[in-house]
Amino acid sequence: MNRESSDVEIRFDEIAMVNFFKALHQHPELSNEEFWTTAQIRKIIAGLGITELNYGLSTGLVAEIKGGLPGPTIALRADIDALPITEKTDLSYRSKVAHVAHACGHDFHTAALLGAAAQLQNQASTLKGNIRLLFEPGEERHTGAKTLIASGAMTDVAAIFGIHNMPYIPVGTVGIKVGKLMASNDNFNVTINGVGSHAAMPHTGRDPIVTAAAIIMALQTIVSRNTDPQERLVVTIGAIEGGDANNVIPHQVTFKGTIRAFSAESRALAKRRLNQIVISTAESFDQSADIEWDHGPASVNNNQKVTELVAKVAQSFMTVVPAKTTNADDDFASFEEVVPGCYAFLGSHGQANLHHEDFIANPEALKYGVRLHVEVAKRMLDYLNSGLKF
Numbered sequence: 001m002n003r004e005s006s007d008v009e010i011r012f013d014e015i016a017m018v019n020f021f022k023a024l025h026q027h028p029e030l031s032n033e034e035f036w037t038t039a040q041i042r043k044i045i046a047g048l049g050i051t052e053l054n055y056g057l058s059t060g061l062v063a064e065i066k067g068g069l070p071g072p073t074i075a076l077r078a079d080i081d082a083l084p085i086t087e088k089t090d091l092s093y094r095s096k097v098a099h100v101a102h103a104c105g106h107d108f109h110t111a112a113l114l115g116a117a118a119q120l121q122n123q124a125s126t127l128k129g130n131i132r133l134l135f136e137p138g139e140e141r142h143t144g145a146k147t148l149i150a151s152g153a154m155t156d157v158a159a160i161f162g163i164h165n166m167p168y169i170p171v172g173t174v175g176i177k178v179g180k181l182m183a184s185n186d187n188f189n190v191t192i193n194g195v196g197s198h199a200a201m202p203h204t205g206r207d208p209i210v211t212a213a214a215i216i217m218a219l220q221t222i223v224s225r226n227t228d229p230q231e232r233l234v235v236t237i238g239a240i241e242g243g244d245a246n247n248v249i250p251h252q253v254t255f256k257g258t259i260r261a262f263s264a265e266s267r268a269l270a271k272r273r274l275n276q277i278v279i280s281t282a283e284s285f286d287q288s289a290d291i292e293w294d295h296g297p298a299s300v301n302n303n304q305k306v307t308e309l310v311a312k313v314a315q316s317f318m319t320v321v322p323a324k325t326t327n328a329d330d331d332f333a334s335f336e337e338v339v340p341g342c343y344a345f346l347g348s349h350g351q352a353n354l355h356h357e358d359f360i361a362n363p364e365a366l367k368y369g370v371r372l373h374v375e376v377a378k379r380m381l382d383y384l385n386s387g388l389k390f
Contacts, residue, residue: 012044012118017370018363020044021111022093028082028100028107031141034059037080037110037196041135044114048121050133055151060137060144064121064130071129072384075154077162077335078113078374079106079139088357104354105165105361109201110135112163112346112369119374129381132157136331142185142296145334159306159390160341161376162332163369167350174372175323175345176316178307182290182343183232184236184267185258185296185329190215190278193288196251208253209242213287215278216240216255222273227266234327235270260327262299297331303340305390309383310342313375318368328354340390346372 012020020040029037033049040058045052045063053062060080064073087101095101102108117133134153138144149155169175192212197205216237227233235257242253259274261267277292282289314320323345332343346369350360383390 012048014114014115014367017111017115020114020365021107023364024107024110025091025102026093026096028095028097030084030100031081031138032059032110032143034055034080034137034357037139038135041080041110041114043230045117045133048118048264050117050121050160053153055148055153057137057147060148061135062148063117063133065117065127066122066163067127067129067131068125068383071381073130073132073156074160074334074377074380074384075132075134075157075160076113076116076377077136077332078109079136079144080110081106081138081140081144083140083355084357085357089360091360092312103356103359104140105348105359106139108348108361108366108369109163112366113373115366115370115378116237119370120377125183127378127381130384135202139331142294142331145297145331149334149338154335154338156251157339158384159380160339161310161373161380162308163344163346163372164330165348165361165365166280166345167348167353167359169321169345169347171347171349172368173312173319173347174368175321175347176307176311176314176327176342177323178302178304180262180299180301181323181325182300182330182333183234183262183327184299186259186267186271187256187296188259188274189256189292190254191281191290192253193290194249194251197249199247199249202249205249205298206285206287207249208251208287209249211282211287212240212242212253212255214285215281215380216315217282220273220279222270222277225335226269226273230246230324231266232262232327232328233266233270234258235274260329262390264298287353297329297333298337300330300333300343301336302342303336303390306340306380309340309379310344310376313379314344314372316375344372
């Protein structure tokens with residue numbers, strides 16, 4: 001390690017990491033607009049003497065810690081984007097950006113991975129293999145993992161590990177689970193095309209509000225009447241919009257929502273039935289409908305061998321509890337469709353849940369995130385170098 005990177009490694013200690021986390025929290029950026037965030041990550045990575053890999057990304061960054069001896073490559077991932085939410089906390093380092101906040105803790109993930117990178121780079125000469133660092137943009141828009149995979153960032157990677165902070169889990173505790181952990185996500189936007197008219201003369205038009213109401217009610221039967229009660233499936237309408245006046249029937253109504261599932265079969269069934277119900281119901285009201293889909297990630301599905309390795313590592317310095325399955329989604333699932341992986345829920349004990357305006361990730365938990373990344377990365381390399389496979 002050269003002198004410059006050694007100096008930076010000393011400066012990027014726990015205090016520096018916490019300060020960096022707070023700086024990120026004050027400067028959140030939306031998905032695929034993380035230019036300032038990427039620049040700050042790049043400065044630290046360069047100062048640590050870690051090699052940045054060029055995959056032609058507009059935002060986000062991929063780097064690699066080169067081990068002193070040849071061996072396999074494993075990956076560690078942190079997402080870096082924020083949410084279109086106005087922060088309402090009393091933090092001294094609350095967001096300075098209007099209507100944008102790190103209400104999911106991706107600033108926490110980024111700082112923890114950089115803290116781990118500093119320590120791993122300091123030990124690089126003893127590593128038998130390489131550690132690829134994925135600073136993923138656009139997770140909240142379901143674009144980041146797809147972009148990284150398509151760019152070739154997962155080439156030669158044998159396994160992957162990542163964390164998500166969880167405010168309902170105490171600091172010093174981690175939730176770990178083999179198999180399905182988080183749901184798949186498919187978002188939809190529906191437009192009902194009717195014929196506007198005077199509200200007092202509805203027979204002269206085709207009322208899209210009535211049609212949308214009928215469709216939304218019928219969609220509830222996908223879960224209650226089409227799906228095995230033992231299956232976890234959610235179909236939710238999150239927003240509806242149509243019309244501007246109390247005496248005018250509008251031409252169009254739009255509504256949007258999300259489907260969350262844990263099996264490929266339930267996911268496909270829900271999407272097929274939604275298409276059928278929307279189109280056929282609109283036609284029965286002599287109207288038409290358009291459906292736009294955002295096909296999100298599959299279910300996060302943790303590999304048994306990788307996850308058992310992570311649990312064993314964590315037990316040496318943390319409390320390990322079974323992770324609760326959640327209907328939230330994460331495109332870490334896309335990486336797990338390419339290589340074996342484990343996604344763990346790291347306790348950050350905040351005052352509100354993820355995606356809330358008063359969400360807080362406790363910086364006291366950062367040191368646990370750092371150590372977990374470091375120890376898991378080294379243990380995965382040891383496992384693979386022993387001749388075993390995940």
